[in-house]
Amino acid sequence: MNKTRKYYERKFARYPDVVDLFTFRKMLGGIGDCFARRLVQENKVKHTFIKPNYWIFKSSIIDYILSEDYASRRLRVRV
Template sequence: MNCKRKYYEKRFSKYPDVVDLFTFRKMLGGIGDTFARRLVRENKVKHTFVKPHYWIYKQSIIDYVLSEDYASRRLRVRV
């Protein structure tokens, strides 16, 4: 598991530690806005809401990519 984490840390290294919703969508391969907001609202990824923007932590995105939920949805990262 640690090997996979390092892989995604390297893959996402060009992104800042905290990203906006648009960048989050891009990091997960261009997922839709509604689905991205659902992931945030269901607390699948750690975030901070500062009106009117969601700020999502890169480490939380990596945690989500390594999660069972991500695998069950058969999503693919397309960085």
């Protein structure tokens, strides 16, 4: 079943509009730190870097979840 943007907006409603790397990892099902940093550094998700933290936009996380890259990696969202 293909899920829509509205589905993920509801699923992530309890999260703030901008999250840290730890929360981003949790939103994507507990992915590893290195993989999460690679997604950010390869600009797969929109972010802002304010030393020493990456801040990732919730809308960008949803865009990534709906992308072909996410589907090809067979990742699963856990909330």
